[in-house]
Amino acid sequence: MSAEVQTLLQPRYFAWFAVGYAAYVFLYRIILYPRFFSPLRNVPGPSHGNLLLGHYLTIVQSESCIPQREWAKAHGPVVRMMGPFGKERLIFLSPEALHQIMVKDWLAYPRPQFMRDVLGLVAGYGLLTITGDAHKQLRKAMNPAFSIPNLMAQTDMYYEPIEGLIEIMKAQIKAESAPEADKVFAMYEWMGKVTLDIICDTAFGYETDCLHNPSNELAVAFEQLLDLQSGANLAKLIAVISLPFSARILASEWLFRHRALVGSLPFFGTLENMIDSMYRIRTISREMLRAKTADLSVAPEDMTTKRDIMSLLVRARKAELDADPRADAMTDTAMVDQVLTFLAAGHETTASGLSWTLWLLANDPESQRRLRAEVAPVYAADPRPDYRTLKSLEWLDCVVNESLRVLPPVPLTIRVADKTDYIEGVKVPKGTVLNIPIRVINTWKPVWGEDAEEFHPARWLSLPKGYNPTFSQFSFIAGPHACIGKTMAVGEMKAVLVALIANFEFAPAYPGQVAHPATAITMKPDDNMPLRVTCVRA
Numbered sequence: 001m002s003a004e005v006q007t008l009l010q011p012r013y014f015a016w017f018a019v020g021y022a023a024y025v026f027l028y029r030i031i032l033y034p035r036f037f038s039p040l041r042n043v044p045g046p047s048h049g050n051l052l053l054g055h056y057l058t059i060v061q062s063e064s065c066i067p068q069r070e071w072a073k074a075h076g077p078v079v080r081m082m083g084p085f086g087k088e089r090l091i092f093l094s095p096e097a098l099h100q101i102m103v104k105d106w107l108a109y110p111r112p113q114f115m116r117d118v119l120g121l122v123a124g125y126g127l128l129t130i131t132g133d134a135h136k137q138l139r140k141a142m143n144p145a146f147s148i149p150n151l152m153a154q155t156d157m158y159y160e161p162i163e164g165l166i167e168i169m170k171a172q173i174k175a176e177s178a179p180e181a182d183k184v185f186a187m188y189e190w191m192g193k194v195t196l197d198i199i200c201d202t203a204f205g206y207e208t209d210c211l212h213n214p215s216n217e218l219a220v221a222f223e224q225l226l227d228l229q230s231g232a233n234l235a236k237l238i239a240v241i242s243l244p245f246s247a248r249i250l251a252s253e254w255l256f257r258h259r260a261l262v263g264s265l266p267f268f269g270t271l272e273n274m275i276d277s278m279y280r281i282r283t284i285s286r287e288m289l290r291a292k293t294a295d296l297s298v299a300p301e302d303m304t305t306k307r308d309i310m311s312l313l314v315r316a317r318k319a320e321l322d323a324d325p326r327a328d329a330m331t332d333t334a335m336v337d338q339v340l341t342f343l344a345a346g347h348e349t350t351a352s353g354l355s356w357t358l359w360l361l362a363n364d365p366e367s368q369r370r371l372r373a374e375v376a377p378v379y380a381a382d383p384r385p386d387y388r389t390l391k392s393l394e395w396l397d398c399v400v401n402e403s404l405r406v407l408p409p410v411p412l413t414i415r416v417a418d419k420t421d422y423i424e425g426v427k428v429p430k431g432t433v434l435n436i437p438i439r440v441i442n443t444w445k446p447v448w449g450e451d452a453e454e455f456h457p458a459r460w461l462s463l464p465k466g467y468n469p470t471f472s473q474f475s476f477i478a479g480p481h482a483c484i485g486k487t488m489a490v491g492e493m494k495a496v497l498v499a500l501i502a503n504f505e506f507a508p509a510y511p512g513q514v515a516h517p518a519t520a521i522t523m524k525p526d527d528n529m530p531l532r533v534t535c536v537r538a
């Protein structure tokens, strides 16, 4: 080694290099580049925000999508905002841009790695985390479970949990000694139980009955996980997950056994409960899979019955291995991840959608009365309306569409540009993170008018001129990554609402009640949505 190289390797020179590099990052990447050199520097948007963190803290500490909505109002449908360390982010709202990002060039705009890692951890490495050919293949295998004939056959399975819910609520109201016989229910908690029972039964043929069994392990673990949902905890998770190998370590048995270590850490302590609940949910999913694999009725030729999600997966794997025992079939761990994806994606979203709908109806007695007038005779004729009947109820359709528009359970999604390209005439450099603020798109005044942020179900009876059926109400997004469970979720919400509205009247729990949407991945009421419930049907 030459003397010059030896000199350069001395610790004090290393320190100088480190200081020089940090100064370069700070001065050039964080201050100079976004202001003077970036091709995005002239895209309209808010001023640069915090020197180091940009608008990150504003976003994490605010109600979901509210800052983005204000920026879009001030700057228009293409907005530049700042992420941490000088990283620029773009917001796009127009149908043309959304079509390019989500539909036409979807492969060039995947979910960013940190998002896939977070989703993989809390919702399994499945449809939500893969892309390209692997995604196309899995989606094709899953589609039959969400076909209209399958959903029509499935609708009747929603009613056992729904009837259980109605019975419990009536009994609890009756037990109240107050003469007006009403009771405040934490509706989000009850919606969580009913949707968990429904998804476990319809998707996995697994009976949880968390409605009657509050200590059900799966329900308790999900409750614990959802209680931790907040922008701050999500930020901690993203910080941890960006470390190498952390995603796998966080899901490992070793960390579960040593989770107390995490609990003792300052700042990151809350991750202990997250590790605990995620591990328990995985264990139960593994049990569901084991039971299903052992169920001999899930035979490859049995295509008429057992079209639930897990049977489809188990059957596809069995057929693959029967044809070639050395085939590279899905492992048990990969199958558990699929189970987790459907449990997580299909349960809490629908519970939040239902809770927000009840909240909006509680604050709009006229819309609620009109809904009751529509559904009560249907319910009286048959308390288990089928798929077609649910679909035919016009006002119910307006209410569900409008609630999902104003308070979408998934308020925001993110993509990253995998190549440099132009969107809406803006040159978007490779690596730019794109914000798709669903809540802002859904309440965009140039499309929906001045009252865009208000709940008016009647607007669906006469849609505005600028309405685009794919991109104006974007709650399930569009394109190859669009929600596979959309039709199921809407049908399930309608079935629950028919029974609830036919039997009960909903009002705010106390005067001046305000809703507080808490967001991490989904947007849920952070106070479990207490509502005052009165029985209107014996």
Ligand code: HEM
Residues within 6 Å of the ligand: 127, 128, 139, 203, 341, 342, 345, 346, 347, 349, 350, 353, 408, 409, 410, 413, 414, 475, 476, 477, 480, 481, 482, 483, 484, 485, 486, 488, 489, 490
């Ligand atoms: C009101 C209820 C629901 C809402 C608002 C909703 C919304 C969404 C959204 C916005 C996405 C796209 C996420 C992204 O790409 O960033 C998505 C994807 C997905 N949803 Fe839903 N969802 C709901 C219910 C369900 C149900 C009931 C299921 C299944 C039983 C489900 C399964 C999935 C899956 C598997 C994906 C990933 C699709 C893919 O990438 O191919 N969802 N959902």
